[in-house]
Amino acid sequence: MRLLSFAVAALAVIALVVGQQSSSAGILGLGAVGLLLAFATFRATEISTFLKIFSVVFAVEYVATGAGAVLAQVGFWPEGWQAIAPPASLPTTIGVFGILVYAISFIPAIQRIARLASPYFEAPESTTANLWPVKPFRIGTGRLGIALLVFLVVLNQLQVGISLRLSFFNRDFYNAIQEKDANGFWYQLIYVFSVWAAIAVISNLIEIVANYTLLIRWRRWMAEKFSGAWLNNANHYRISLAGTADNPDQRIAEDTRAFVNQTYNFALPLLTQVSTLVSFSIILWSIPVASVVPGTEISIPGFIFWMALIYSVAATWIAHLIGRPMIGLEFEQEKREANFRYSLARLREYSEQIALMRGEGSEQRHLSERFGDIVTNFYRLVWARVRLTTFTLSFAQANVVVPYILLAPHYFSGKITLGIMTQVASAFDRVQTAMSFFIDRYQSIASYVASINRLTTFEAAIAQAQAQGAGGKDSAIDIAQKPGKDTTVETLALTLPNGKPIVNASDLTLPAGLSTLVVGPSGSGKSTLFRALAGIWPFGKGKVATPEGQHMLLLPQRPYLPQGSLRAVLSYPAEPDAFSDAEIQAAMEKVKLGHLTDRLDEVDLWGQRLSGGEQQRLAVARALLAKPDWLFLDEATASLDETLENEIYAMIRRELPQTSIVSIGHRSTLRALHDGLVAMEKNADGTFSPKAKAMAEAG
Ligand SMILES: Nc1ncnc2c1ncn2[C@@H]1O[C@H](COP(=O)(O)OP(=O)(O)OP(=O)(O)O)[C@@H](O)[C@H]1O
Numbered sequence: 135m136r137l138l139s140f141a142v143a144a145l146a147v148i149a150l151v152v153g154q155q156s157s158s159a160g161i162l163g164l165g166a167v168g169l170l171l172a173f174a175t176f177r178a179t180e181i182s183t184f185l186k187i188f189s190v191v192f193a194v195e196y197v198a199t200g201a202g203a204v205l206a207q208v209g210f211w212p213e214g215w216q217a218i219a220p221p222a223s224l225p226t227t228i229g230v231f232g233i234l235v236y237a238i239s240f241i242p243a244i245q246r247i248a249r250l251a252s253p254y255f256e257a258p259e260s261t262t263a264n265l266w267p268v269k270p271f272r273i274g275t276g277r278l279g280i281a282l283l284v285f286l287v288v289l290n291q292l293q294v295g296i297s298l299r300l301s302f303f304n305r306d307f308y309n310a311i312q313e314k315d316a317n318g319f320w321y322q323l324i325y326v327f328s329v330w331a332a333i334a335v336i337s338n339l340i341e342i343v344a345n346y347t348l349l350i351r352w353r354r355w356m357a358e359k360f361s362g363a364w365l366n367n368a369n370h371y372r373i374s375l376a377g378t379a380d381n382p383d384q385r386i387a388e389d390t391r392a393f394v395n396q397t398y399n400f401a402l403p404l405l406t407q408v409s410t411l412v413s414f415s416i417i418l419w420s421i422p423v424a425s426v427v428p429g430t431e432i433s434i435p436g437f438i439f440w441m442a443l444i445y446s447v448a449a450t451w452i453a454h455l456i457g458r459p460m461i462g463l464e465f466e467q468e469k470r471e472a473n474f475r476y477s478l479a480r481l482r483e484y485s486e487q488i489a490l491m492r493g494e495g496s497e498q499r500h501l502s503e504r505f506g507d508i509v510t511n512f513y514r515l516v517w518a519r520v521r522l523t524t525f526t527l528s529f530a531q532a533n534v535v536v537p538y539i540l541l542a543p544h545y546f547s548g549k550i551t552l553g554i555m556t557q558v559a560s561a562f563d564r565v566q567t568a569m570s571f572f573i574d575r576y577q578s579i580a581s582y583v584a585s586i587n588r589l590t591t592f593e594a595a596i597a598q599a600q601a602q603g604a605g606g607k608d609s610a611i612d613i614a615q616k617p618g619k620d621t622t623v624e625t626l627a628l629t630l631p632n633g634k635p636i637v638n639a640s641d642l643t644l645p646a647g648l649s650t651l652v653v654g655p656s657g658s659g660k661s662t663l664f665r666a667l668a669g670i671w672p673f674g675k676g677k678v679a680t681p682e683g684q685h686m687l688l689l690p691q692r693p694y695l696p697q698g699s700l701r702a703v704l705s706y707p708a709e710p711d712a713f714s715d716a717e718i719q720a721a722m723e724k725v726k727l728g729h730l731t732d733r734l735d736e737v738d739l740w741g742q743r744l745s746g747g748e749q750q751r752l753a754v755a756r757a758l759l760a761k762p763d764w765l766f767l768d769e770a771t772a773s774l775d776e777t778l779e780n781e782i783y784a785m786i787r788r789e790l791p792q793t794s795i796v797s798i799g800h801r802s803t804l805r806a807l808h809d810g811l812v813a814m815e816k817n818a819d820g821t822f823s824p825k826a827k828a829m830a831e832a833g
Pocket residue numbers: 375630631636654655656657658659660661662663
């Protein structure tokens with residue numbers, strides 16, 4: 135039944151066109167009634183799809199009219215151009231209406247792409263352009279991007295022009311063969327073909343260089359922009375807490391690459407295809423005999439063009455119906471691959487724990503399940519691909535024959551030459567290839583859409599984290615710098631990411647120049663309090679005053695050891711050359727890491743080489759080098775034996791006499807090493823409050 139409606143609609147459109155061109159009111163009326171009947175059985179979305187197809191047809195017709203007129207004026211091409219009469223009223227009206235519907239439906243997608251793409255082309259920073267054979271010169275990053283893009287667009291249009299020119303060569307060449315014109319044959323081959331073919335090769339080579347230069351510059355800029363915004367003001371930490379954007383690594387590394395490549399690989403070929411469609415449509419349109427319906431004397435303007443168009447639209451539609459499930463399957467495949475990779479990466483990270491627990495069997499089963507997921511979906515994908523390819527390949531084969539079937543009667547009756555027949559056949563093929571643009575890109579469209587989504591949500595997550603961070607517009611925890619020396623908490627109510635309250639603090643003063651020990655049950659929110667004081671915990675509200683212009687350093691229980699030399703690990707987060715060898719070695723001796731002083735330039739995975747205690751002492755050495763005004767130690771010496779812990783604390787007090795120290799620790803021996811005590815006390819509502827105590831108090 136549905137098929138019947140579609141068939142009626144298609145026939146009605148043909149009747150409208152034929153009726154209008156032959157000025158036959160009867161056929162026109164039949165077409166109008168048919169279209170109305172068909173529309174009555176259509177769903178709303180189908181009517182809009184119909185209008186979209188109609189609008190494309192007429193958009194092409196309009197563009198062809200304009201381009202034909204301009205090119206004929208300029209007289210750029212040998213012969214064969216002729217002005218095309220503007221399309222008449224009824225289809226035009228429907229077409230213009232359809233164009234509007236079509237254009238509007240694309241606006242949101244284009245806006246999203248433009249929002250992600252445009253910042254690069256507006257980037258003001260200056261950069262060095264290294265474009266051989268021109269000497270390197272300084273230019274704005276965005277300007278260079280625009281220049282490269284414009285250059286590529288021009289080059290691209292040149293290539294369309296070349297293929298158009300070669301189609302005329304094709305016509306003249308076969309005509310010369312048919313007429314046994316040896317001079318014409320050699321002339322075409324030597325002077326026409328070789329020149330244009332050489333230009334085509336050179337322009338392709340230049341395009342490769344310009345293309346890759348633009349893409350790598352654009353991608354680098356985007357990756358730096360995203361990683362910069364992600365790292366800024368501890369946004370990365372708040373994003374992972376809030377869980378607003380999974381796998382930032384994939385977004386920064388993979389999705390920026392996919393976005394840049396795909397945007398380029400869609401935009402330029404799309405432009406090529408549109409220009410190809412327009413220029414070859416003109417050829418199809420402008421050959422008079424190709425407008426005559428084969429076997430009859432009826433002439434329909436652009437008959438063969440319409441045939442190519444209707445044929446391709448129908449094929450595109452069928453291919454879309456067959457290929458549509460592939461979009462979802464591709465998306466799923468990417469996700470399953472990512473899960474498998476993630477399982478492998480975790481295995482590497484926890485290799486020691488897994489080996490100690492003999493967990494390899496369980497890991498192997500887990501990996502094999504993950505890979506099984508990949509395989510299951512892969513087979514579905516293969517079948518979907520087979521179905522689509524069956525159709526597209528058969529269609530491509532039919533393509534070779536269809537134009538000849540349409541033209542053969544004219545050729546055999548002597549109305550057209552062999553040259554014209556082959557030219558029209560190749561133009562027919564070009565028009566239908568251009569129309570099949572989206573079919574050929576089913577897979578990449580799926581991943582393109584996914585990348586755009588991931589980048590857009592990542593941007594939103596970064597903006598949210600930025601707003602929640604210290605000083606951000608949505609930040610309810612006000613960390614103000616005040617004159618004076620102490621750090622004071624006026625009021626502070628901290629919650630978990632899910633809103634559950636955990637810490638309530640008021641009137642807490644951490645005195646400058648002294649050392650304060652914070653104690654309390656496990657899970658009472660001591661570390662969370664430290665995170666809030668450091669300005670990275672976004673959940674809750676309150677007011678904290680920190681002394682103005684003072685350097686604060688927080689050492690967590692598990693220190694972070696970056697990749698690189700031991701010198702870089704020790705100087706972190708300062709540059710590796712921020713401290714002299716003598717300074718570094720002295721700090722290492724003080725934390726009893728003297729045995730490592732001759733390995734400063736050794737690059738290793740230090741986080742896996744050094745013992746837990748050694749790593750903690752290395753972090754203390756960093757503090758000795760950085761000499762902060764405030765040092766927060768969050769169980770930063772918990773892996774050391776008591777004697778060594780005592781020695782290290784005494785050393786810190788000795789070496790950093792100006793530094794105010796706040797520590798979290800569970801061991802009772804720590805009390806003797808501190809001047810003051812703050813204990814976490816449980817409230818009736820289950821939250822904890824830090825309270826200053828005398829040393830003897832608090833159990
Ligand atoms: N990102 C998070 N999401 C959900 N809950 C969290 C998060 N971070 C901490 N918590 C919870 O908040 C509570 C306080 O954690 P916190 O690490 O501050 O405790 P702590 O007093 O330092 O504990 P410990 O002495 O064991 O180190 C715990 O119950 C913990 O599970």
